[in-house]
Amino acid sequence: MLKKILITTITIVVLVLSLGAYAFYWLSSFMPKEHEVTALKASQPSALTYLQGSTSELRGKILAVVTSTNKMGQSNKKTGYELTELSRAYWVFTANGFKVDVASVKGGKAPVVIDADDMGEYDYAFLNDPKAQQKVTQTLFIDDVDPNDYAAVYFVGGKGAMFDFPNNPAIQKLVKNLHENNKIITAVCHGPAALVNVKLDNNDWLITNKDVSGFTNDEELFLIPDAQTIFPFLLQDKLSERGANFQLGETYLEKVVQDGQLITGQNPWSVWTLAEKTIEALGYDPIPREITAEENSIQLLTLYKQEGYKSARSFVNNNNLKYQQVLIVMHSIVAFMKMNLSEGLDLLLIANALR
Known part of the structure; x- marks a missing residue:
């Protein structure tokens, strides 16, 4: 476990140092803009x-x-x-x-x-x-x-x-x-x-x-x-x-x-x-509802968990849906925190593909 934590920590540090300010800019670009938040x-x-x-x-x-x-x-x-x-x-x-x-x-x-x-x-x-x-x-x-x-x-x-x-x-x-x-x-x-x-x-x-x-x-x-x-x-x-x-x-x-x-x-x-x-x-058919961007993101994350990166990327490429990109990034961060480096990187790539 200690070796895994050490390798993951070193990898993240190297990535941040090598990308520098661009890494922070790239990550912050997934956050909603101020005018979008105001409208929301x-x-x-x-x-x-x-x-x-x-x-x-x-x-x-x-x-x-x-x-x-x-x-x-x-x-x-x-x-x-x-x-x-x-x-x-x-x-x-x-x-x-x-x-x-x-x-x-x-x-x-x-x-x-x-x-x-x-x-x-x-x-x-x-x-x-x-x-x-x-x-x-x-x-x-x-x-x-x-x-x-x-x-x-x-x-x-x-x-x-x-x-x-x-x-x-x-x-x-x-x-x-x-x-x-x-x-x-x-x-x-x-x-x-x-x-x-x-x-x-x-x-x-x-x-x-x-x-x-x-x-x-x-x-x-x-x-x-x-x-x-x-x-x-x-x-x-x-x-x-x-x-x-x-x-x-x-x-x-x-x-x-x-x-x-x-x-x-x-x-x-x-x-x-x-x-x-x-x-x-209760015995009724729910009235039609447009699926939210968050729900689409959860569906995409579930597909990734069940079938892997290729299936998730193929789904993105073949479906013109709205996504909540920051949610994908958050799951990537969770993966990194759990020392699952490959999943964290996969999800960052998927989030980037949604831009």
Whole structure:
């Protein structure tokens, strides 16, 4: 391992020194321009073609549940719900005829995590929509929620969910009620923490023998090396401990698993697919939606992981799609940090081919 780290470090240093200022200029060229960011931040729901095609039929209500926790345990690390995990599902649900209520463990204003690197037009449109913002600043108190009002529940991720979802009696009661009435239960990223302590009347865990996904150990520990001391448990470990059949996807790439009425997603890049699978599970065909540049990039990265560089380059050459180049570069950096030099270089070449 030490030899591998040394070789990788020397290689990166040599590359940077040999290319000098050009290397930094080249990498920074993948970042969105200031005027593009300004326009993105001004996104309005009324300007989004997808939302203009929303169905006028009111088909029911979906409850989105977010964390009320703003700090990770005894650490000083801030947390909350992930905005992108709520905003994208929110638009899919509403565009397809479902009213969305937002509840939290404590009710009222919920703490939010906004990662500028992941924000797109739908996310900023959510921030700029007064109705959506009222829902997250005045969330319903989970104890007051009537399960009979909803066709489905969606547990939004965010690391705070690891602290206040698992042992909350109201959440457990809600999930059990929906399960017993054959309604849809969905969760993404850290959201499945809501499911780990739900027991049925026969004393079995709800998720025993169920195919599920969620934020993986690898994803967690890469971002937070001391996660095992900060969190009450690692989500993948706990889901497996409860007897779930944990479905492991590629790190930081889309993975959505459906087992009957239960739909779970691995990470934030799984939200679009999970939300549309929720609509299908509710008995409707999702309205057409233009696939985002981020989704195209995730598809390209998945193809690279599964079939290698040549297939990924061929896909780029034969499909005139929009991509989020900076996402490819970020995965390249992750590969370098994991000492996977060949993958890091491959992804840089692919990102460069997209320019």
